[in-house]
Amino acid sequence: MVLITPHRVAMRGTEYKPARCVALLGEVGQGVRCTLYEQRASPCREFEASWANGEPEPRCDDARRAHGLPPLTPTVQPSVAPERVA
Numbered sequence: 001m002v003l004i005t006p007h008r009v010a011m012r013g014t015e016y017k018p019a020r021c022v023a024l025l026g027e028v029g030q031g032v033r034c035t036l037y038e039q040r041a042s043p044c045r046e047f048e049a050s051w052a053n054g055e056p057e058p059r060c061d062d063a064r065r066a067h068g069l070p071p072l073t074p075t076v077q078p079s080v081a082p083e084r085v086a
């Protein structure tokens with residue numbers, strides 16, 4: 001991790017432009033995953049993807065835009081309750 005302020009840290013690699021966290025595995029835009037998701041730092045835990053809570057997240061949209069990706073769109077919710085799907 002790198003120290004951002006006396007009370008804040010960030011994952012190494014995210015301090016550069018374009019940002020590339022050292023824990024990110026894969027190719028952005030193709031398929032990626034966090035290799036330490038369960039142990040990720042508090043800034044990562046505070047960051048929500050757009051529509052994860054039913055609302056857009058401008059920081060998520062900005063991060064995607066920085067990598068040439070469009071903003072996420074709301075997922076289509078199933079019209080039938082999961083317990084009723086065979």
Ligand code: SF4
Nearest residue numbers: 021023024034040044
């Ligand atoms: S969620 Fe994982 S890959 Fe993303 S910045 Fe945090 S540690 Fe890195």
